[in-house]
Amino acid sequence: MIDFWLAAGLLLLVALGFLLIPLLRGRRAQREEDRTALNVALYQERVAELHAQQAEGVLSAAQMDTGRAEAARELLADTEGASAERVSRLGTPLPLLAAVLVPLVALGLYLHFGASDKVELTREFAQPPTSLAQMTDRLERAVKAQPDSAESLYFLARTYMSQDRPADAANMFERAVALAGRQPELLGQWAQALYFADNKAWTPQIQALADEALKTDPKEVTSLGLKGINAFESQHFQDAVDYWKRLLAVLPPNDPSRPALEGGIARAAEKVVQSGGQVQDATLIAAPGAHLKVRVTLSDDLKAKVQPGDTVFVFARAVSGPPAPLAVKRVTVADLPVEVELTDADAMMPQLKLSNLPEVQLVARVSRAGQPTSGEWIGRSQPLPSNVTARQALTIDSPDQ
Incomplete structure (x- = not known):
């Protein structure tokens, strides 16, 4: 905010300059007018002395004219270069009052209509909060x-x-x-x-x-x-x-x-x-489109190499298309063997549903880091139609490369 207030102060100084400079010029003109008035008074006093001397018979008419001409030349010499008299319509108090009110009114208007708080917030949001x-x-x-x-x-x-x-x-x-x-x-x-x-x-x-x-x-x-x-x-x-x-x-x-x-x-x-009831599947989970059933198992060779808490991702992906999973279910090694169902409701993106693709591949991946895109061991199926209804078998038996 310092640079803003410096700029605002500079603009106020410029505005005050427009108000005060004419006032200072008026004071200089006043001093010139006062000097001219003094010279005129001295001239008049000199002419009065000449008339008194002429009346006493000290000066002749020719000497009187010469003295008066000399006083006039001195008056003209003293007033030469003085500017014309300026008449102020505003007077002195009004510019001074304006010089005081302009910055006060400007500050009040800015505090009321301005955005200093928003400027300060913008500066603060540029720095992370502590x-x-x-x-x-x-x-x-x-x-x-x-x-x-x-x-x-x-x-x-x-x-x-x-x-x-x-x-x-x-x-x-x-x-x-x-x-x-x-x-x-x-x-x-x-x-x-x-x-x-x-x-x-x-x-x-x-x-x-x-x-x-x-x-x-x-x-x-x-x-x-x-x-x-x-x-x-x-x-x-x-x-x-x-x-x-x-x-x-x-x-x-x-x-x-x-x-x-x-x-x-x-x-x-x-x-x-x-309570004696039977759990029913949510009707909106089982979509009317693709409905893939898959049983996932772990090969005997890998049972000693995995941990019960390792994450297992079971998903389907397009045979011809992006390698990203289309529908995913998440279990753990402790749940294996497990049977899961993949439907259109499991789609990662609404526009890429299982039923929109003619063929898919089923994949099961063990990932200790909990990432569906990379892991330690994997199992893959052959390409199969997305509308197949028979249960598929999938065994995790290969290193994930």
């Missing part, structure tokens, strides 16, 4: 400076949630929705903030927000997780399994929340069995 408290302070000031910025409101709400301030977060999400529209992601996070702000009490408002978000986007992750939690807490365990399976289907393979979500699904399924 703490969460500092980031919160910056975001709060950004919201105050730009109350119509939905982005600032959204990030401040997320920061409040990370600080366990759900009530404040709910207020920010509500304002963001009013500005950005009823987007599914905003509605889901608003519902989540209200849920925790009300001590995990499920209210009609939360229900309406989650329903609206899922109606617009059936894969909205926050609403799926939230409705799964409410179903579990209200002992509707089959509903919890359904919501969490839908959520699991849209999460990336390496998402850190997948293990906890899979554990929640297992606990909910166990509750269903304990």
Whole structure:
């Protein structure tokens, strides 16, 4: 801000110059006028002395004329070079008053209509924050400076949630929705903030927000997780399994929340069995398109080389096309042998579904680092039609190269 205030001060000096320079020039003209008046008075005094001497008979008429001419020449010599008299219409007080008021009015107008706070925030955001408290302070000031910025409101709400301030977060999400529209992601996070702000009490408002978000986007992750939690807490365990399976289907393979979500699904399924029921597959998981069943096993030679906690990715990829996985399921070595199903609902990208490709290849990879694109051991199938219904067998038996 120092360079800004230096520039502003320089501009004010220029403005004051336009006001004060004419005033200084007027003072110099006044001094010249005063000197001219003094010379005229001396001339008049000299002429009066000549008349007195003539009346006393000391000077003749010729001498009187000579003396008067000499006094006139002296007057002309003294006043030569003086500028013409200037008449000021404004007077002296008005420029002085303007010189004082101009910087004060300019400063007041800038503080009222200017953007000094935004300039300062821009400078601060250029530097990384040193703490969460500092980031919160910056975001709060950004919201105050730009109350119509939905982005600032959204990030401040997320920061409040990370600080366990759900009530404040709910207020920010509500304002963001009013500005950005009823987007599914905003509605889901608003519902989540209200849920925790009300001590995990499920209210009609939360229900309406989650329903609206899922109606617009059936894969909205926050609403799926939230409705799964409410179903579990209200002992509707089959509903919890359904919501969490839908959520699991849209999460990336390496998402850190997948293990906890899979554990929640297992606990909910166990509750269903304990109550005498039978766990049903979520209807939206089993897509009507491709539906590949595969049984994955580990070769005897590798059983001593792997660890129970090693991650196993089972996926299908295009035979002719990009090598990226099209549909993925994640298990561990401890789960082997295991039977999994790959459907269009498991697609990594909606535009690349299994049913859109004539042939695919099934792959199972052991990755200790938890990366689906690289690992230690692998098993591959031969190319097969994407609409095959027979169960496929896949053995992990080769080093991953």
